[in-house]
Amino acid sequence: MKRIASFISILVVALTFGCGKSPAPASVAGSNKKITVAFMPKSKGNGYFVSCKQGADQAAKDLGVELIYDGPTTPDPAKQNEIIENWITLGVDVIAVACENRDGISTALKKAQDKGIKVITYDADARPDARMFFVNQATPEGIGNTLMDEAGRLCNEEGEFAIITASLTAANMIAWQEKIELRRREKHPKMTMVALRPCDDLKDKAQAEATTLMSAYPNLKLIMAICSPAVPGAAEAVKQAGKFEKVKVIGLGLPSENKAYVMGGITQDVILWKTVDLGYLTIEAAAAVARGELQKGAKKFTSRKLGEITIEGDNLLLGKPFIFDKSNIDQYNF
Amino acid sequence: MIKKLKSHEAILVTLLIAEFLFFNATGRRFATIDNLFNIVRHSVEIGLLALVMTPIILTGGIDLSIGSTLGLCAILFGKLWRDAGLPPWAAAIGAILVGGACGLLNGALITQLRLPPLIVTLGTFSLFRGLAEAITRGVDAFTNFPESFLFLGSGQILGVPTQAWILLAVAILIWLIVHRTVLGRSFRAIGFSSEGARYAGLPVERRILFCYVLAGLVAGIASLTYTARLGTAKADAGYGYELLAITAVVLGGTSIFGGIGSVHGAMLGVAALAVLNNGLTRVPAVMNIASELSGVLTGALLLSALALGTLPKHLAAWRARRHISLH
Numbered sequence A: 001m002k003r004i005a006s007f008i009s010i011l012v013v014a015l016t017f018g019c020g021k022s023p024a025p026a027s028v029a030g031s032n033k034k035i036t037v038a039f040m041p042k043s044k045g046n047g048y049f050v051s052c053k054q055g056a057d058q059a060a061k062d063l064g065v066e067l068i069y070d071g072p073t074t075p076d077p078a079k080q081n082e083i084i085e086n087w088i089t090l091g092v093d094v095i096a097v098a099c100e101n102r103d104g105i106s107t108a109l110k111k112a113q114d115k116g117i118k119v120i121t122y123d124a125d126a127r128p129d130a131r132m133f134f135v136n137q138a139t140p141e142g143i144g145n146t147l148m149d150e151a152g153r154l155c156n157e158e159g160e161f162a163i164i165t166a167s168l169t170a171a172n173m174i175a176w177q178e179k180i181e182l183r184r185r186e187k188h189p190k191m192t193m194v195a196l197r198p199c200d201d202l203k204d205k206a207q208a209e210a211t212t213l214m215s216a217y218p219n220l221k222l223i224m225a226i227c228s229p230a231v232p233g234a235a236e237a238v239k240q241a242g243k244f245e246k247v248k249v250i251g252l253g254l255p256s257e258n259k260a261y262v263m264g265g266i267t268q269d270v271i272l273w274k275t276v277d278l279g280y281l282t283i284e285a286a287a288a289v290a291r292g293e294l295q296k297g298a299k300k301f302t303s304r305k306l307g308e309i310t311i312e313g314d315n316l317l318l319g320k321p322f323i324f325d326k327s328n329i330d331q332y333n334f
Numbered sequence B: 001m002i003k004k005l006k007s008h009e010a011i012l013v014t015l016l017i018a019e020f021l022f023f024n025a026t027g028r029r030f031a032t033i034d035n036l037f038n039i040v041r042h043s044v045e046i047g048l049l050a051l052v053m054t055p056i057i058l059t060g061g062i063d064l065s066i067g068s069t070l071g072l073c074a075i076l077f078g079k080l081w082r083d084a085g086l087p088p089w090a091a092a093i094g095a096i097l098v099g100g101a102c103g104l105l106n107g108a109l110i111t112q113l114r115l116p117p118l119i120v121t122l123g124t125f126s127l128f129r130g131l132a133e134a135i136t137r138g139v140d141a142f143t144n145f146p147e148s149f150l151f152l153g154s155g156q157i158l159g160v161p162t163q164a165w166i167l168l169a170v171a172i173l174i175w176l177i178v179h180r181t182v183l184g185r186s187f188r189a190i191g192f193s194s195e196g197a198r199y200a201g202l203p204v205e206r207r208i209l210f211c212y213v214l215a216g217l218v219a220g221i222a223s224l225t226y227t228a229r230l231g232t233a234k235a236d237a238g239y240g241y242e243l244l245a246i247t248a249v250v251l252g253g254t255s256i257f258g259g260i261g262s263v264h265g266a267m268l269g270v271a272a273l274a275v276l277n278n279g280l281t282r283v284p285a286v287m288n289i290a291s292e293l294s295g296v297l298t299g300a301l302l303l304s305a306l307a308l309g310t311l312p313k314h315l316a317a318w319r320a321r322r323h324i325s326l327h
Helices: A002-019 A047-063 A079-090 A102-114 A140-154 A171-187 A203-216 A230-241 A255-263 A275-290 B002-026 B033-058 B066-083 B088-112 B117-136 B147-154 B162-180 B182-192 B194-199 B204-230 B241-251 B263-280 B287-326
Strands: A036-040 A066-069 A094-097 A118-122 A133-136 A159-165 A191-198 A220-225 A248-252 A267-272 A300-303 A307-312 A315-317 A322-324
Touching: A036 A047, A036 A079, A036 A275, A047 A066, A047 A275, A066 B287, A079 A094, A079 A102, A079 B033, A094 A102, A094 A275, A102 A118, A102 B147, A118 A275, A133 A275, A140 A171, A140 A191, A140 A220, A140 A248, A140 A267, A159 A171, A159 A203, A159 A230, A171 A191, A191 A203, A203 A220, A203 A230, A220 A230, A230 A248, A230 A255, A230 A267, A255 A267, A255 A322, A275 A300, B002 B263, B002 B287, B033 B066, B033 B162, B033 B182, B033 B204, B033 B241, B033 B263, B066 B088, B066 B117, B066 B204, B066 B241, B088 B117, B088 B147, B088 B204, B147 B162, B147 B204, B162 B182, B162 B204, B162 B263, B182 B194, B182 B204, B194 B204, B241 B263, B241 B287, B263 B287
Parallel strands: A036 A066, A036 A094, A094 A118, A118 A133, A133 A315, A159 A191, A159 A220, A220 A248, A248 A267
Antiparallel strands: A267 A322, A300 A307, A307 A315
16 A cells, blocks of 8 residues: 555656746736736735735726735744745745845745846845845934924923833834934924833733823823834823823824824824835836836836935935824724 | 554555645655755654654653754854854864754753653753753854755755755664664663663663754754755754654654654654645645644644544454453
């Protein structure tokens, strides 16, 4: 029985490989062949990326592009690489990815480029030599300035505020916080930052930190949460302490996670780019790169939906962050 | 017993053929050499861990720390190479020795203090991962390895991925130990009854220690192929791999209670899971939910393989009952 089974398996393998074709070179410039774009989030369960995909789906429909969507569901850092390597042998035209592990994924992306596949990144960049363009959702200046300006406006340009961050070592957090400080010194000198606390990207830890902050700094006027779980976390702490007359909350987060707090008057506003637009622009850029319409060195890119997009170096800039508040947050479901 | 094992392996071979035929018919560019090599490359680490998990489970033990050992070895390899300035080959030997030391710690705690393997390795699961995170503070990553080292992860020898040769060599070695030596037979004896084995004059402690040290050493080797494949070593390397390895071993017909099992069964288990994972990403209808679906199907596959394994026993019991009632 076993011997027959192994014989059959060898036969099957031999037959299938005999018939298997090697991947054709991925060249579509000028032709009418349908372009295949493979689109990867950092992780699939994240609401942020789910809304990016909504935009990507829309763009794929508008542009007549075939979209393949896959990404890790578990925190296995090797998974993104495996999916990329699978896509290479699948013979896609463009890979667009939000990178979890910058150095790790660059090896796989370079391999894709060697096989003639175009690579762009969005949301979180790879190494510059591993991709053509990065669709940059927001510059640290854009984020820092918008957050600090809102804080100043809400506190009437005077008083104490505290920041809750994801971790004291994450590069993007440090960059944002530096820009916040710069803006404070330049434009809002009467505001003072009294504390900077990490929450490890956890909502309950952010809530505990916010509670501690309120008791440690009785004159605190505002909590600024710069990672997405911290915004509802801080708002919940303020709500439970019954201090929403006194302490305001703003932050960088998803409208859907904060809708209740914004409508309830605890969180004043939530700042973020429109993730749907980020997904849309990424697919538009991917298609343009595949068709040869967008090439290295370009200074501008015209989006069907978003109009003129500035290209800085090899970064496509999505534009200024968007402020979600009581007046508009109901219209967004991501 | 032997017969039961063989029938289980026949089921797995049939499953593999079915997967192959199905994905070849429905998947895009599934049966290409490039893709076969992808499958091999992506399953070498799980394969190595499953190989050394087999003797451990045969003795009635388990090693939950093996993925964390991989992570710690990867970090120390990076540390030795970048910060201590050792050449890659010397750092590699260092990493493998660190793996051996991790295994020695597990084995010593299990045999000397007579603690249950599940609890000991649950402890070292956190300990080794924690050490890796502490050394790098969770953020430091080692990268820019020389090409000569990366060859291990992305190169080819005689047209076959480099790491496949390592897997093959380790597989032959472990297979010979488990199936062709007195040492291997003693693992099964210990799994059936460690007290019995002791009365039969087997050095039970030394044998168990051997299994865990071997597991640590091979986890060290796996950390090298992993690092070379990704081109980077971070503290989260090999996260969750212990469970994947155990899944493959059990799917391969090894009893979690020890005593019964085979190395080739474990390899078939690894192959069945790897082909499933890869194939799903190529079927247009499920391409966009491939990762979720492969989790669901892995679970379903494991449970149905185990259930199928007990079928002959139930059938026999049913026949016996009917036989009695007829008389």
